[in-house]
Amino acid sequence: MEALFPLLFVGFFGVIIWFGLNSSKKRQQLYRDSAAALGLECFASGKYGVPRLMGRYRGHEVVVDQEIHGSGKHKTTYTRFKAQPLKPLPMGLNVSKEGLGGKIGKFFGGQDIQVGDQRIDDALLIKGKSEMEVQKWFQQPGFGQAVVRLVNQGSQARLTDSEGGVILVLGHMGSTALIQRNLDVLVDHLLPLGGKEVKQLDDPDLFFDPESPKQERAPERVPVASPAPAPQKKRWDLSDMQAEAQPAATPAPPPQKVETVAAPTPAAPAPAPVSDVDPRLVRLAQKDLGYRDRSELLEALKGQVIEVRLTVKETERTRGLGLEAPYRDGQTVIGSVGPCELGVRCAVDQTDAINAMKAGETLLWKVRILDWDNFYRRASAERV
Secondary structure, eight states, X not given: OTTHHHHHHHHHHHHHHHHHHHHHHHHHHHHHHHHHHHTXXXXXXXXXSOEEEEEEETTEEEEEEEEEESOGGGOEEEEEEEXXXXXXXXXXXXXXXXXXXXXXXXXXXXXXXXXXXXXXXXXXXXXXXXXXXXXHHHTSTXXXXXXXXXHTTOTTOEEETTTEEEEEEESOOOSHHHHHHHHHHHHHHHGGGOOGGGGXXXXXXXXXXXXXXXXXXXXXXXXXXXXXXXXXXXXXXXXXXXXXXXXXXXXXXXXXXXXXOOOOOOOOOOOOOXXXXXXXXXXXXXXXXXXXXXXXXXXXXXXXXXXXXXXXXXXXXXXXXSOOTTTTTOEEEEEEETTEEEEEEEOGGGHHHHHTOOTTXXXXXXXXXXXXXXXXXXXXXXXO
């Protein structure tokens, strides 16, 4: 029996090695299939080497490979998605999410360029070779907010001069659709940083910052209510005229022939108008609302379905991690509900209808309140 232990030991490790090689082979095949489907090139070092995708996707130079953090028991392997913006970045630019490490680095004299917008400065750790060039780049309309959206895709997401935009996804990719989805997320976040195909994104009203004194928001298009119909003139009979004449102490007119008129049928009352704005939503959007009060109000609103009259401002692809299946890869409609701004996620099967919408269009929707976006100063919801 003891003679079998070495054989069992060797067999156990042999099975582990076989599974590892088989997994590498399947991963290489997946990357080759993805390269053919997405128009990219697949590279790998050796028969069982780690594969990598490279090429041009939607006009951007992209790379899909691996990035390893830590070692030993703390080793973590990410799938890394990189794409170059269509416009060059400032030399030496390196932007990441502001975290504890960045704050410690600044305490000991590390670089953190201030761009003049307090919320962007608090959210990002910015480095670059020329401070003036970086500040000038961030002053372009919508660039700062677009970078914040990019780095919010994960704790390791970043924008650098050498790599372009980078997002990391934990673990290996399991399908071509998943690889394409993450490439689309990255490219969508880089589009606002410039390019001919998104010329309309240079509009200064994009990603409007309500607290910035340097921007003026375009006036909201409010639906104009149709004028109320004028009341019909009443047909008076003789008795009515005499009753009105008595208080004025004027002589009654001589008797005359009165034509009998049938009493008009009273019109049905008009339906009560739908309330445009829930007062709790208005309170939630007020700038002077404290953190605790907003949290309590949001807790009371979360999950509730309310009816809103939404005036469309723009639409964008729904982004975020952990989205439920109906809303993943769908569209988000951003608009105003009275004085409040609201972002409404819509199911993926409504994409064609959402893309056909125009700015200024007014919609009567039922939505479920989800959360509050403190950076964009708006509530988020989903259509039900």
